[in-house]
Amino acid sequence: MARYHVSATVNGDDVEFLCEPEQTLLDVLRDELHLTGTKEGCASGDCGACSVMIDGRLVCSCLVMGAEVGDREIETIEGMADGEQLHPLQQKFLDYAALQCGYCTPGILIAAKALLERNPDPTETEARFWLAGNLCRCTGYDKIMRAVMDTAAEMRGE
Amino acid sequence: MSAAEDLGYQEKTHELKWVGKNVTRTDGVDKVTGRAQFGADLIMPGMLFGAVLRSPHAHAKINGIDTSKAEALKGVKAVICRDDFADQPSEMIQVGELSVNIRDVIRNVMAREKAMYDGHAIAAVAATTAAIARKALKLIEVDYEVLPHVIDVEEAMKPDAPLLNEDMFTDGVDPKPDKPSNIAKRLEIKLGDVEAGFADADVVIEREYRTRPVHQGYIEPHACVASYTEDGQGEVWASTPGHFLVRAITARLCGMDVSKVKATASEIGGGFGGKNIVYLEPLAMALSRKCGRPVKMAMHRNEVFRATGPTSGSHMKVKIGAKRDGKITAGWAELMFQAGAFPGSPVFPAAMCAYACYDLENVLVIGWDVIANRPKTTAYRAPGAQISAFAVESAMDELARELGIDPIDLRLMNAAKEGTKAAYGPTFGPVGQVESLEAIKNHPNYKIPLGPNQGRGVASGFWFNIGGETSVTMNVNDDGTIALTLGNPDLSGTRTSISVMAAEELGIEPDRIRPTIGDTTSLGFNFISAGSRTTFAVGKATVEASRVVIDEFRARAAATWDIPVEAVVWEDGHARPASSNAGDFEPLSLEDIAREAKKTGGPIAGHVETNVSGAGPSFATEAVDIEVDPETGHIKVLRFTAAQDAGKAIQPNFVEGQYQGAAVQGIGWALNEEYIYDDKGRLENPGFLDYRMPVASDLPMIDAVIVEVPNPNHPYGVRGIGETSIVPVMAAMANALEDATDVRINELPLSPPRVLKALNEKNGG
Numbered sequence: 039m040a041r042y043h044v045s046a047t048v049n050g051d052d053v054e055f056l057c058e059p060e061q062t063l064l065d066v067l068r069d070e071l072h073l074t075g076t077k078e079g080c081a082s083g084d085c086g087a088c089s090v091m092i093d094g095r096l097v098c099s100c101l102v103m104g105a106e107v108g109d110r111e112i113e114t115i116e117g118m119a120d121g122e123q124l125h126p127l128q129q130k131f132l133d134y135a136a137l138q139c140g141y142c143t144p145g146i147l148i149a150a151k152a153l154l155e156r157n158p159d160p161t162e163t164e165a166r167f168w169l170a171g172n173l174c175r176c177t178g179y180d181k182i183m184r185a186v187m188d189t190a191a192e193m194r195g196e
Numbered sequence: 197m198s199a200a201e202d203l204g205y206q207e208k209t210h211e212l213k214w215v216g217k218n219v220t221r222t223d224g225v226d227k228v229t230g231r232a233q234f235g236a237d238l239i240m241p242g243m244l245f246g247a248v249l250r251s252p253h254a255h256a257k258i259n260g261i262d263t264s265k266a267e268a269l270k271g272v273k274a275v276i277c278r279d280d281f282a283d284q285p286s287e288m289i290q291v292g293e294l295s296v297n298i299r300d301v302i303r304n305v306m307a308r309e310k311a312m313y314d315g316h317a318i319a320a321v322a323a324t325t326a327a328i329a330r331k332a333l334k335l336i337e338v339d340y341e342v343l344p345h346v347i348d349v350e351e352a353m354k355p356d357a358p359l360l361n362e363d364m365f366t367d368g369v370d371p372k373p374d375k376p377s378n379i380a381k382r383l384e385i386k387l388g389d390v391e392a393g394f395a396d397a398d399v400v401i402e403r404e405y406r407t408r409p410v411h412q413g414y415i416e417p418h419a420c421v422a423s424y425t426e427d428g429q430g431e432v433w434a435s436t437p438g439h440f441l442v443r444a445i446t447a448r449l450c451g452m453d454v455s456k457v458k459a460t461a462s463e464i465g466g467g468f469g470g471k472n473i474v475y476l477e478p479l480a481m482a483l484s485r486k487c488g489r490p491v492k493m494a495m496h497r498n499e500v501f502r503a504t505g506p507t508s509g510s511h512m513k514v515k516i517g518a519k520r521d522g523k524i525t526a527g528w529a530e531l532m533f534q535a536g537a538f539p540g541s542p543v544f545p546a547a548m549c550a551y552a553c554y555d556l557e558n559v560l561v562i563g564w565d566v567i568a569n570r571p572k573t574t575a576y577r578a579p580g581a582q583i584s585a586f587a588v589e590s591a592m593d594e595l596a597r598e599l600g601i602d603p604i605d606l607r608l609m610n611a612a613k614e615g616t617k618a619a620y621g622p623t624f625g626p627v628g629q630v631e632s633l634e635a636i637k638n639h640p641n642y643k644i645p646l647g648p649n650q651g652r653g654v655a656s657g658f659w660f661n662i663g664g665e666t667s668v669t670m671n672v673n674d675d676g677t678i679a680l681t682l683g684n685p686d687l688s689g690t691r692t693s694i695s696v697m698a699a700e701e702l703g704i705e706p707d708r709i710r711p712t713i714g715d716t717t718s719l720g721f722n723f724i725s726a727g728s729r730t731t732f733a734v735g736k737a738t739v740e741a742s743r744v745v746i747d748e749f750r751a752r753a754a755a756t757w758d759i760p761v762e763a764v765v766w767e768d769g770h771a772r773p774a775s776s777n778a779g780d781f782e783p784l785s786l787e788d789i790a791r792e793a794k795k796t797g798g799p800i801a802g803h804v805e806t807n808v809s810g811a812g813p814s815f816a817t818e819a820v821d822i823e824v825d826p827e828t829g830h831i832k833v834l835r836f837t838a839a840q841d842a843g844k845a846i847q848p849n850f851v852e853g854q855y856q857g858a859a860v861q862g863i864g865w866a867l868n869e870e871y872i873y874d875d876k877g878r879l880e881n882p883g884f885l886d887y888r889m890p891v892a893s894d895l896p897m898i899d900a901v902i903v904e905v906p907n908p909n910h911p912y913g914v915r916g917i918g919e920t921s922i923v924p925v926m927a928a929m930a931n932a933l934e935d936a937t938d939v940r941i942n943e944l945p946l947s948p949p950r951v952l953k954a955l956n957e958k959n960g961g
C-alpha cells in the first residue's frame with residue numbers, strides 16, 4: 039500500500055511521517071508520532087477527546103486525514119505547558135479538581151484554550167456552547183466551567 | 197492495645213491538618229499535560245494490533261468459522277476463535293457487586309455455540325497494522341443460522357418467547373419449572389406482612405414503570421496490551437478498575453496459572469461499573485500466545501455500545517399504602533430486569549435498595565432476572581438501585597400529592613434512621629437520610645419561586661457501599677518520604693484522598709507521600725475499585741498501615757532513648773517522650789528515624805492485608821427544577837441540588853465532583869439516553885451522535901451539598917460516596933415534570949416526543 043510522506047510542524051517541532059491513506063491525524067499523532075496525550079473517544083467527531091489545533095483552528099483530529107496536514111502547524115496537549123510552567127487553564131483545572139478520570143481533559147483543555155484565544159471574556163453560556171462538542175462523563179461539567187471562567191478572569195487580569 | 201487495632205471512628209480532639217481540605221491530586225499534572233498513560237497509550241516494541249469480528253445478528257447458531265483466508269493475508273500474525281479456548285464449567289465468581297458464572301464469561305468473551313447479541317465477539321485477529329487487522333476480519337467466513345430473537349423484557353418472559361438457553365430453568369421458584377425459559381431467577385426481599393399493611397392503609401398508590409437500557413458512557417473505550425512469552429509467562433496492561441480481576445479471568449480463560457499472569461492497571465478513563473468485567477484481555481493474551489508478539493486491542497465506540505455495558509432495561513410494578521397522616525403501612529414491588537444474554541442483572545441490589553430509604557414494617561419486593569438478546573449487562577453506578585428508585589420514588593411523589601403533604605415531609609416522616617431494620621436484613625447504625633432531606637429542605641434553592649411551565653421534583657436514594665479484600669504497603673524511604681503502594685485503580689482521585697489520610701496519621705505533608713497503583717506481583721489481592729469502596733476500604737487499610745509504621749517509629753525511638761515503647765508518643769510527625777517522667781529527650785522527626793533506620797533495625801515498612809468491613813451506607817436527597825417547553829416537549833434543567841451523606845469528606849472538591857457527575861449521568865438517563873434496536877435486534881444508535889449524553893450546554897451548575905454523619909467503622913468517619921447521587925435523579929425529574937405540567941410519565945426517557953405526546957393527551961389532543 040502506498041504511504042504518503044508528510045512534513046508538518048507539531049508543537050513547534052518539524053516532523054516527518056509516512057502515513058497510510060486511511061490514517062487520520064489522530065492515528066498519526068498516536069501511532070506514528072507516539073504523542074498519546076490526544077485521545078480517541080469515538081473516532082467520529084462526536085466527543086472532542088481528540089481536539090487539536092491546526093493553524094490556530096480547533097479541530098477534531100479524528101476527522102482530519104493524516105495526509106492532509108502537510109506544511110500545517112499542529113498544536114497538541116503535549117505543547118500546552120511552557121516548559122515547567124503550566125498553562126493557566128492547566129493550573130486551574132488542578133485547583134478546581136476539574137477532572138476525575140482525566141480522559142477528556144486534554145481535549146477540553148485544548149478546546150478551552152481555543153475559546154479564550156478567540157474570546158477572552160466569554161459568558162458562562164458562551165463557554166458552555168463552545169465546549170458542547172467535548173464530552174465529559176465524570177464531572178457533570180460544573181468544575182470544568184468554573185475553572186474555565188476563572189482562568190478567563192485571571193488572564194484578563196481581574 | 198496498639199493504635200493499629202482500633203480503626204473505629206474517633207472524634208478528633210485536635211484540628212485535622214489535611215483531611216477535609218483540598219489538596220492537588222497527585223496524578224493531576226500527568227493528566228493535564230497528556231502524560232498519563234491510559235489503556236491504549238502503551239506502545240511496546242514489535243507490538244501488533246488486534247481487532248474483533250462481531251456478530252451482525254442478535255441470535256444465531258454458529259455452524260462453522262473459516263479463518264483460512266484471513267490467516268493467509270500478509271501482515272496477519274494470528275487469528276483466534278472459540279476453538280482457541282477451553283470450555284468452562286458452571287461456577288459463580290464475584291465481580292464487583294455482582295457475581296457472574298465463568299461458563300457465561302467464556303461465552304461472552306468469545307461466542308461458542310451461538311451468537312447471543314448484535315456485537316458478540318466471534319473471532320479476533322492480530323496484524324502488523326490496525327488497517328490489516330480490520331481487512332482480515334472481512335476475510336473470516338462465518339456460517340450463521342439466524343434464530344428468532346427477543347430484546348424486550350416483557351416479551352422475553354412470555355411462554356412462547358424465543359429461547360436463548362435450552363438448559364435454563366428458573367431458579368427460586370417452587371416447584372422447579374419443567375420447561376426452560378428466559379427467566380433465570382426469581383428472588384424476594386421480605387419484611388413483615390404486606391397484606392396486613394395494605395389492609396391497614398387509607399390510601400394506596402399502585403403504578404407500573406418502564407426503563408430502557410442505558411450505557412455507562414465512559415469516554416475511554418476498553419483497551420489493553422498483552423504479551424505472552426515462550427516460557428509461558430504473560431503480562432497484561434489494561435484499562436480496568438481491577439487488575440487482580442483481569443489477572444484471574446485471563447489466567448482462567450487462557451488456562452494459565454495465576455502466577456504466570458502479571459497484570460498492570462493503566463490509568464482508566466472512566467468505568468462507572470462498565471469495566472468491572474473482562475472482554476479483551478483474554479483475547480489479546482490468546483493472540484499473543486499464538487504469535488509470540490505483544491498485541492494491543494482497543495475497542496471502537498461502536499463496539500463499546502454494542503458489546504459492553506449497559507445496565508438493564510426494566511418493567512416494574514409498585515404499590516405503596518399509607519395512613520392519611522402520611523405513615524406508610526406497606527411497600528410492595530415487582531421488578532423485571534433484562535440481564536442481557538447471560539443471567540446476572542442488578543435486580544437483586546435493586547430489590548434490596550427499593551425501600552431502604554424508609555423505616556417500614558411491611559415490605560415485599562419480588563425480582564425477576566431475565567435474559568434477552570442484548571449484551572450482558574454490567575454494573576452501572578449503584579447498580580439496580582437507580583432503576584427501582586425511579587419506580588418507588590415516583591410513586592412516593594404521587595402519594596405525597598394524594599395526601600397533600602410536602603414530598604420532603606412525607607419522606608422525613610418515614611425516613612430510615614439509626615435503629616431502622618432494613619427489609620434486606622441489617623439494622624442501620626447512624627445514617628444520614630434525615631440529614632440529607634433536611635439539607636434539601638433548608639437549601640435556598642428549595643425556596644426559589646417557580647414560573648410558568650416550571651416544576652420542582654425531589655427524590656431520595658440509597659446505596660450500601662462495600663469494603664472487601666485490600667492489601668497496602670507503606671515503605672519508609674531513607675529521606676523520610678513515603679512510598680505508598682495501593683492495589684486499586686484510581687478513577688477519580690482516590691490515591692490522593694488515601695495519601696491525605698496517611699499524611700494526617702503520620703503528621704507529614706501529603707506531598708511527602710507518593711502513592712502508586714502496584715501491579716499484581718507487588719501486593720496481595722485487592723478486590724476491584726467498585727461499590728464506592730476505595731477511599732473507605734483502602735483508606736482504612738492505609739490508616740492501619742500508617743499506625744503499624746508509627747508503632748515501629750516509636751519502637752525505634754524507644755530503643756534509641758533506652759526507655760519503654762509505652763513511654764513514647766507520636767505527635768506531629770515526631771516521636772516524643774510521653775511525659776517528663778519518661779526522660780528528657782529531643783523529639784525525633786520522621787526524617788531522623790528514617791535516616792537512622794539502617795542502624796536501628798533495618799528498613800521500616802507497614803503492610804496490611806485485610807478484608808475490610810464496616811462500610812457505611814450512604815443516603816442522598818436531590819431536588820431539581822425544570823422548565824418544559826410546551827411546544828416541543830423539551831425539558832430544560834434550571835437548577836439541581838444534590839445532598840448526600842459522605843460520612844466525612846476527605847477531599848471536599850472530589851466529593852462534590854462525584855455528586856455532580858452522578859447527577860448529570862442521571863439527567864442523561866432521565867431525558868435522552870436509551871438503546872434503540874431495529875426489528876432484527878440490531879442496535880441502531882451505537883455512537884455518541886445518536887446515543888445522546890449530556891453536554892455542557894444542556895446543563896446548569898450542579899449544587900452539591902456534603903452531609904456528614906460519620907461512619908462509626910472508619911477512623912475518619914468515611915462512607916463510600918461515588919454512587920448514591922445517581923439514584924434519585926430519574927424520579928426527581930419525573931416528579932418535577934408532573935409539578936410543571938400535571939402530566940405524570942412512568943417511562944424513561946422523558947424525551948421530547950414522549951413528553952409532547954403526554955402534554956397533547958392531557959390537553960385532549
Ligand code: FES
Binds near residue numbers: 080084098099100
Ligand atoms: S475521537 Fe475525535 S471527536 Fe471523538
Ligand code: FES
Binds near residue numbers: 137138
Ligand atoms: S474526567 Fe472523565 S470523562 Fe471527563
